[in-house]
Amino acid sequence: MSYNVLIVDDSKSMRRVIRKTLEISGFQIGEYMEAANGREALELLENNWIDLILSDIHMPVMDGFGFLQALKEKNTNMDIPVIFITTEANEDRLNELMALGARGYIRKPFRPEAVSAFLGRIMGETDDHTMGTNSKGCDF
């Protein structure tokens, strides 16, 4: 099964790295889209079907918190799993994201194989429609 993926990060380099990480780890990508901040991502979501969102937290224009809040306010988008890939170290802020509906977080630096395993678990849960419980974050 392939997934339509949206990567949201203000760093072009990180967007490339995350995409490459997905590809080399065997994660099946259908359509691939990217945005440099939350607002750009919301615009893309207006006209595109997305199965998985991987997002940074610290971004200009609209950060990860604003993006997630806006996303969850729209009924059509509220079930899309959002995973944050971040350097954020503040557990309170990460827990706040989880409470807002994030499906998990991955701390940078990360190892590709660990990202693959984490995403496999998250998307497996999605297929089983067990989205009610948030997954924990992971450090690599």
Added chain:
Amino acid sequence: MITQWEPILKDVISDVLETMFFAMVDFDEDCEQRSFDYRSEICIVNHQGRIAISLCLSGAFARMITANLLGIDEEQVGEDDLRDTLRELTNMVGGSYHARMKNHEWSLGIPRAWKIEEMAGAEPGATGLRFSSYGEPIGAAALEFLPEAVQN
């Protein structure tokens, strides 16, 4: 909180470079002093002040880790890619250091990167940690606590 920062910063830099950039470095106080080409910086801030972490790297090493991160040849590395990568490196170093502080009153700022020739006095001072790769001096790191109030 920021006492004994040197071993923590060494550990963090080594871990980030090895995990994401496939590069290994050695920290050596006797490492030859050199002028470097790029500098990047990130601050960890709270109401008391800020902790500024800065990195200086040789152009060759910066190009190599950019190529490693992006999975491209060094000849394909553009200046924008290089600076973007240095910001990410600094972001990860700052974030990892912040995580080791285990104090949530501090928050991570936005990383910056620039060519040293563009900014006078941009290299870390003599107290900076110097590091090398295969015996070649390739960079230096410094951490400084600035207690003045921060206006955000």
